[in-house]
Amino acid sequence: xxxxxxxxxxxxxxxxxxxxxxxxxxxxxxxxxxxxxxxxxxxxxxxxxxxxxxxxxxxxxxxxxxxxxxxxxxxxxxxxxxxxxxxxxxxxxxxxxxxxxxxxxxxxxxxxxxxxxxxxxxxxxxxxxxxxxxxxxxxxxxxxxxxxxxxxxxxxxxxxxxxxxxxxxxxxxxxxxxxxxxxxxxxxxxxxxxxxxxxxxxxxxxxxxxxxxxxxxxxxxxxxxxxxxxxxxxxxxxxxxxxxxxxxxxxxxxxxxxxxxxxxxxxxxxxxxxxxxxxxxxxxxxxxxxxxxxxxxxxxxxxxxxxxxxxxxxxxxxxxxxxxxxxxxxxxxxxxxxxxxxxxxxxxxx
Amino acid sequence: xxxxxxxxxxxxxxxxxxxxxxxxxxxxxxxxxxxxxxxxxxxxxxxxxxxxxxxxxxxxxxxxxxxxxxxxxxxxxxxxxxxxxxxxxxxxxxxxxxxxxxxxxxxxxxxxxxxxxxxxxxxxxxxxxxxxxxxxxxxxxxxxxxxxxxxxxxxxxxxxxxxxxxxxxxxxxxxxxxxxxxxxxxxxxxxxxxxxxxxxxxxxxx
Numbered sequence: 001x002x003x004x005x006x007x008x009x010x011x012x013x014x015x016x017x018x019x020x021x022x023x024x025x026x027x028x029x030x031x032x033x034x035x036x037x038x039x040x041x042x043x044x045x046x047x048x049x050x051x052x053x054x055x056x057x058x059x060x061x062x063x064x065x066x067x068x069x070x071x072x073x074x075x076x077x078x079x080x081x082x083x084x085x086x087x088x089x090x091x092x093x094x095x096x097x098x099x100x101x102x103x104x105x106x107x108x109x110x111x112x113x114x115x116x117x118x119x120x121x122x123x124x125x126x127x128x129x130x131x132x133x134x135x136x137x138x139x140x141x142x143x144x145x146x147x148x149x150x151x152x153x154x155x156x157x158x159x160x161x162x163x164x165x166x167x168x169x170x171x172x173x174x175x176x177x178x179x180x181x182x183x184x185x186x187x188x189x190x191x192x193x194x195x196x197x198x199x200x201x202x203x204x205x206x207x208x209x210x211x212x213x214x215x216x217x218x219x220x221x222x223x224x225x226x227x228x229x230x231x232x233x234x235x236x237x238x239x240x241x242x243x244x245x246x247x248x249x250x251x252x253x254x255x256x257x258x259x260x261x262x263x264x265x266x267x268x269x270x271x272x273x274x275x276x277x278x279x280x281x282x283x284x285x286x287x288x289x290x291x292x293x294x295x296x297x298x299x300x301x302x303x304x305x306x307x308x309x310x311x312x313x314x315x316x317x318x319x320x321x322x323x324x325x326x327x328x329x330x331x332x333x334x335x336x337x338x339x340x341x342x343x344x345x346x347x348x349x350x
Numbered sequence: 351x352x353x354x355x356x357x358x359x360x361x362x363x364x365x366x367x368x369x370x371x372x373x374x375x376x377x378x379x380x381x382x383x384x385x386x387x388x389x390x391x392x393x394x395x396x397x398x399x400x401x402x403x404x405x406x407x408x409x410x411x412x413x414x415x416x417x418x419x420x421x422x423x424x425x426x427x428x429x430x431x432x433x434x435x436x437x438x439x440x441x442x443x444x445x446x447x448x449x450x451x452x453x454x455x456x457x458x459x460x461x462x463x464x465x466x467x468x469x470x471x472x473x474x475x476x477x478x479x480x481x482x483x484x485x486x487x488x489x490x491x492x493x494x495x496x497x498x499x500x501x502x503x504x505x506x507x508x509x510x511x512x513x514x515x516x517x518x519x520x521x522x523x524x525x526x527x528x529x530x531x532x533x534x535x536x537x538x539x540x541x542x543x544x545x546x547x548x549x550x551x552x553x554x555x556x
Contacts, residue, residue, distance in 0.1 A: 140366050144457075
């Protein structure tokens with residue numbers, strides 16, 4: 001809401017400046033090159049306009065410059081023509097430079113994002129390799145001892161003593177394997193939640209603040225329905241914010257992979273019994289039939305460059321904080337992800 | 351298989367080592383197991399046919415590195431790699447450097463036993479060839495310089511008369527030396543001698 005208001009205000013302000021410039025350029029003599037200042041309008045507008053809109057704005061400025069020239073009643077016509085040309089060139093150059101810079105910045109951002117993905121996948125690869133190595137050692141010992149045991153039993157007469165020794169090793173190595181599994185599990189489970197009392201909507205706003213650039217860059221409209229006055233929640237703030245960020249990122253990615261002209265993310269919080277609920281709805285590709293059951297499974301992904309751990313981690317985090325996470329497709333398009341967090345009890349209020 | 355061959359196992363994991371020792375013992379193969387490559391080198395090798403079962407990932411020197419340094423250390427044992435995390439490029443690299451097998455843990459015991467069987471027979475062949483070529487070299491060195499010269503020309507197909515002219519000695523001398531060569535090299539016919547000298551040519555003595 002506040003965001004829409006602010007961008008509306010910006011548009012009105014720009015239109016005002018343009019109108020003023022037009023009047024000044026028209027009423028003053030040909031010798032006054034007021035139209036050059038349209039370049040400032042374009043510079044100011046560039047950060048929050050899409051490329052096509054920016055080009056349209058530049059075209060409008062050029063048209064206004066030409067119109068002012070036609071309407072200006074007095075002055076030296078030659079100087080007027082020269083001034084108009086200079087102004088138009090200034091407008092075109094400014095627009096062109098902005099577009100070039102944006103493209104370069106975009107490229108740099110993409111490269112960085114790719115790099116981060118690769119780094120993430122690489123570190124995961126290293127982790128799985130060492131886990132595989134750790135587990136395969138006792139497994140290899142178990143299989144080999146098992147084979148040895150059956151060889152000893154096949155002897156004539158069977159060598160029961162050696163067979164028993166092999167079995168004892170098997171039991172010991174199986175115990176070792178399960179210790180490793182337990183260690184890996186405790187590693188991936190991470191820290192126990194550090195619960196505090198906080199306002200869910202504030203946490204949501206912070207994440208939106210971080211992601212705003214990404215959302216605006218892709219021309220996505222963000223609709224918020226975060227009613228004030230909801231009770232605070234009792235959970236690990238950082239973990240809950242990780243979940244919110246993850247859902248928001250998923251929503252953005254879902255919209256980017258969709259051809260739907262509607263690009264909207266809707267975030268809403270409400271009270272559900274003793275729990276607070278936050279829902280993120282997007283107008284993206286939605287959830288294909290048959291995939292819903294796998295959504296929260298580890299290493300399960302439909303994204304070409306995804307790892308399939310985002311939603312799985314989200315579920316682990318939400319559940320560790322005493323909540324529940326769910327997903328469902330939305331008609332006619334998109335997906336809805338909701339999770340709950342326990343509201344703080346009265347005595348937990350600060 | 352009996353006591354006339356030995357399998358060396360180098361693996362840092364004591365469970366794997368114990369299991370392998372037992373598996374090989376259960377099929378009657380003599381085993382010597384070591385925790386590190388250094389322990390293996392310190393112990394040294396028994397002078398009988400054998401092969402080496404080598405773990406890839408070990409603290410200290412890795413199996414792959416050790417394999418590469420083996421030729422330099424004068425160790426010619428056939429190598430079977432075992433690894434906890436099989437990676438195709440690593441396997442290809444190991445095979446290219448002459449390993450006979452690259453097994454991912456946990457491995458099938460029959461595959462390992464077959465590879466070991468294979469490795470030991472390769473080592474037996476290598477030893478046999480080496481012994482033969484050494485015996486042949488000894489025979490060759492027992493020839494006098496003059497006899498060696500005659501032998502070289504004989505196998506090139508020269509007649510006694512031509513050899514005599516070439517070496518500037520009498521034909522009688524050539525005949526005597528030639529008879530000596532045939533006797534000392536234990537060759538019955540000229541083709542026999544040619545075959546023996548071809549083997550010598552392999553060891554670049556001829």
